[in-house]
Amino acid sequence: MTDYGSPIMDRRLRITDYRIVCLAGGVGGAKLAAGLAQLVPPPNLTIIVNTGDDFQHLGLTVCPDLDTVMYTLAGVANPETGWGRAGESWRTMEAVTQLGGPDWFRLGDLDLATHLTRAQLLGEGQTLTAVTRHLCTHLYIQPAILPMSDQPAPTMIESTDGRILPFQTWFVRERWQPPVNNIILPNDVKATHAIIRALETADIVIIAPSNPFVSIDPILNVYPIRALLEDVPQVVTAVSPIIGGQAVKGPAAKMMQEMGMEVSATAVAAYYGDLIDLFIYDRQDEGAFEGAGDAVAMDTMMGDGDGRLRVAKDVLQATLDFLS
Amino acid sequence: MTDYGSPIMDRRLRITDYRIVCLAGGVGGAKLAAGLAQLVPPPNLTIIVNTGDDFQHLGLTVCPDLDTVMYTLAGVANPETGWGRAGESWRTMEAVTQLGGPDWFRLGDLDLATHLTRAQLLGEGQTLTAVTRHLCTHLYIQPAILPMSDQPAPTMIESTDGRILPFQTWFVRERWQPPVNNIILPNDVKATHAIIRALETADIVIIAPSNPFVSIDPILNVYPIRALLEDVPQVVTAVSPIIGGQAVKGPAAKMMQEMGMEVSATAVAAYYGDLIDLFIYDRQDEGAFEGAGDAVAMDTMMGDGDGRLRVAKDVLQATLDFLS
Numbered sequence: 001m002t003d004y005g006s007p008i009m010d011r012r013l014r015i016t017d018y019r020i021v022c023l024a025g026g027v028g029g030a031k032l033a034a035g036l037a038q039l040v041p042p043p044n045l046t047i048i049v050n051t052g053d054d055f056q057h058l059g060l061t062v063c064p065d066l067d068t069v070m071y072t073l074a075g076v077a078n079p080e081t082g083w084g085r086a087g088e089s090w091r092t093m094e095a096v097t098q099l100g101g102p103d104w105f106r107l108g109d110l111d112l113a114t115h116l117t118r119a120q121l122l123g124e125g126q127t128l129t130a131v132t133r134h135l136c137t138h139l140y141i142q143p144a145i146l147p148m149s150d151q152p153a154p155t156m157i158e159s160t161d162g163r164i165l166p167f168q169t170w171f172v173r174e175r176w177q178p179p180v181n182n183i184i185l186p187n188d189v190k191a192t193h194a195i196i197r198a199l200e201t202a203d204i205v206i207i208a209p210s211n212p213f214v215s216i217d218p219i220l221n222v223y224p225i226r227a228l229l230e231d232v233p234q235v236v237t238a239v240s241p242i243i244g245g246q247a248v249k250g251p252a253a254k255m256m257q258e259m260g261m262e263v264s265a266t267a268v269a270a271y272y273g274d275l276i277d278l279f280i281y282d283r284q285d286e287g288a289f290e291g292a293g294d295a296v297a298m299d300t301m302m303g304d305g306d307g308r309l310r311v312a313k314d315v316l317q318a319t320l321d322f323l324s
Numbered sequence: 325m326t327d328y329g330s331p332i333m334d335r336r337l338r339i340t341d342y343r344i345v346c347l348a349g350g351v352g353g354a355k356l357a358a359g360l361a362q363l364v365p366p367p368n369l370t371i372i373v374n375t376g377d378d379f380q381h382l383g384l385t386v387c388p389d390l391d392t393v394m395y396t397l398a399g400v401a402n403p404e405t406g407w408g409r410a411g412e413s414w415r416t417m418e419a420v421t422q423l424g425g426p427d428w429f430r431l432g433d434l435d436l437a438t439h440l441t442r443a444q445l446l447g448e449g450q451t452l453t454a455v456t457r458h459l460c461t462h463l464y465i466q467p468a469i470l471p472m473s474d475q476p477a478p479t480m481i482e483s484t485d486g487r488i489l490p491f492q493t494w495f496v497r498e499r500w501q502p503p504v505n506n507i508i509l510p511n512d513v514k515a516t517h518a519i520i521r522a523l524e525t526a527d528i529v530i531i532a533p534s535n536p537f538v539s540i541d542p543i544l545n546v547y548p549i550r551a552l553l554e555d556v557p558q559v560v561t562a563v564s565p566i567i568g569g570q571a572v573k574g575p576a577a578k579m580m581q582e583m584g585m586e587v588s589a590t591a592v593a594a595y596y597g598d599l600i601d602l603f604i605y606d607r608q609d610e611g612a613f614e615g616a617g618d619a620v621a622m623d624t625m626m627g628d629g630d631g632r633l634r635v636a637k638d639v640l641q642a643t644l645d646f647l648s
Contacts (some may be wrong), residue, residue, distance in 0.1 A: 059384055059443020091413055095437030100462045101444055109433055112440075113419030117385020120425055138424045 596634020
C-alpha cells in the first residue's frame with residue numbers, strides 16, 4: 001500500500017483525486033517524479049520528459065533524460081552517476097575503444113540493452129512514445145512516462161566563441177565548459193496526442209527542479225504545451241533548481257551567470273513568470289527570496305530515498321494549500 | 325616469418341609473386357582465407373566476402389560473413405559456434421530479453437562493439453568498405469577484406485510453402501528448416517572500385533568451400549564480378565563444400581536436395597561449370613567424382629589450426645601445378 005501521507009489524507013479532496021502532470025528533465029526531475037509515483041495513483045500521474053538532449057550515437061537513439069526518469073522510477077538507476085543503471089559493466093564499451101569507436105559518451109552493458117531494444121522498435125516504425133511505453137512495461141513502471149514529442153527536437157548550445165554544439169557534445173564531450181551565449185530550440189516540434197490529453201485533463205502541473213533552460217524550456221517549446229499550461233490546469237507549481245545560489249547538480253547556475261542573469265531562486269521565479277501559479281524554493285533562500293508571486297519555502301533537497309517522498313509530499317501539500 | 329612451404333618455394337615463380345583473390349562466405353571461407361593469409365604476403369591477398377546475409381537488427385547493420393572472416397583472421401573467432409567472438413559474454417543480450425526485445429539473433433557483448441562501431445561509422449557516411457578497413461586495422465588484420473558491395477544486397481529465400489524470407493530469418497530464426505524452392509538475389513548491385521581493381525589485377529581467384537548458392541552466388545551476382553572472373557584471372561580454382569555427399573557445416577547439402585540437384589562434389593563442379601578452371605574436391609569423393617573439367621582430389625577438411633594452412637597450401641600448389 002502506498003503511503004499517501006497524513007496531511008494530504010486529512011483533506012476532503014484527496015491527492016488521489018487529482019490528475020497530476022510533472023515536467024521533468026534529468027536527475028532532479030527523475031527524483032521528484034519518483035517521489036510523486038509513491039503518492040499518486042498511477043492512472044493519475046503523467047511525467048512529460050525532455051527529449052531535447054537526445055542524439056544519435058553508435059547508430060542508436062540516445063535519450064538521456066527519458067532513461068534517467070525510467071531507471072529512477074524502476075529503481076534501477078545508478079545512484080552515483082545520475083545516469084545509467086546500477087550494477088553496470090563496461091565490456092562492450094571497452095571493446096568499442098579497442099576498435100577505435102567513439103567512447104566519449106559511455107553506454108554500459110545493461111544500458112545498451114535499453115538502447116538496442118529502442119532502436120529495434122523505432123526501426124519497426126513505432127513512435128518514441130510507444131517504445132517508451134514498451135520499455136516502462138518491462139521495467140514495471142506504472143505511471144505514464146511520455147517523451148515531450150515523437151519528433152526529434154534537438155537543443156543546440158551556442159557558445160560565446162560562436163560555435164553551435166548539439167547538447168550532448170557541449171554537456172558530455174566538452175563537460176559543459178564552453179560558456180553559453182544562447183540556447184537554440186527547434187521550430188515546429190509538435191506534442192503527441194498523449195501529451196495533449198494529459199495536459200487537457202490535468203488538475204496540477206508540477207515543473208520539477210530541473211534546468212529551466214535546457215530541460216524545461218525545450219518541453220514548453222513543443223507546441224502547444226506552453227499554451228496548454230497557460231490555459232488548462234488549475235495550478236502550475238514550479239520547484240526551484242537553484243538552492244543557496246547554486247545548482248544542486250549540472251550547469252544551471254553557470255548558464256544563468258553566463259547569460260547575464262542573477263543566480264538565485266528569485267531569478268528562476270521571475271524567469272517562469274506568469275506561466276506558474278506557485279513557486280517553491282528552498283529554505284536556505286528564505287531570507288534572500290524576493291519573488292513577486294505566490295511562493296513557499298521548504299526543504300527541497302532530495303536524497304536517494306525518503307527525501308524524494310518528503311519533497312513530493314510537501315510540494316503537493318503546498319499546491320493543495322494554494323488551491324484551497 | 326611466415327611459412328611459405330617448401331614445394332611452393334621450390335618453384336621459379338613463387339606464390340609470393342601471385343596476386344590472389346579469395347571469394348568467401350562464412351566459416352569455410354573464413355578458414356581457407358585464414359590459411360591463405362599465412363602463406364600470401366598481405367599486399368597480394370584480397371578476400372571478397374558475401375554480404376547477402378546482412379540485415380538490420382536492434383538498429384544495427386549485422387554482417388555475419390564479414391565478421392566471421394574478420395574474427396577468424398584476427399584470431400578472435402569463437403571456435404565452437406562458427407560465429408561471434410571467443411570469450412564472449414551475454415550481459416546486454418540477457419537485458420534485451422528482459423526488456424522484451426528480440427533475442428533470436430544473439431549478439432554478444434564483445435561482438436556488439438563491432439556492430440556499434442560499424443553503426444557509428446556508417447552513420448557518419450562512411451562506406452561499408454571503409455568501415456571494414458577501419459575494423460580490420462584495429463583487429464590487426466593485414467590482407468584486404470572487402471565486402472562484395474557497398475550497397476545492400478539482401479539474399480531472399482523462397483520456401484516451398486511460397487514464403488519469401490530474408491536470409492537470416494530463414495537461416496537463424498527458422499534454423500534453415502523451411503525447404504528451399506528458390507534463392508532470390510537482388511538486381512543492380514554494383515561492385516566497389518576496390519573489388520574491380522582486385523579482380524582486374526588478380527592472377528588467381530580461389531572460390532572457398534562456401535555454400536555455392538547463398539555465399540558464392542550472391543558475390544558472383546554483383547556486377548561485374550562474374551564477368552571479371554570469366555575474363556581476367558589466369559586461373560579460377562573452386563574448392564568443394566560437399567565432402568562425402570554432405571555439407572561440412574550448414575545447409576548446402578539440404579538445399580541441393582530440395583532444389584532437385586544431386587548432393588555431390590560432381591554436382592558442385594557442374595554448377596560452377598565454365599566459370600572455373602580447376603575444381604578441388606575431397607579424397608573421400610575420389611571414387612565417385614565424375615566432373616568433366618580439370619580437378620584434383622586432396623584432403624580438404626580444415627580444423628582449427630594446421631588444417632587451414634595445409635589446405636591453403638595444397639590448394640595453391642594444385643593451382644600452380646595447373647598453371648605450369
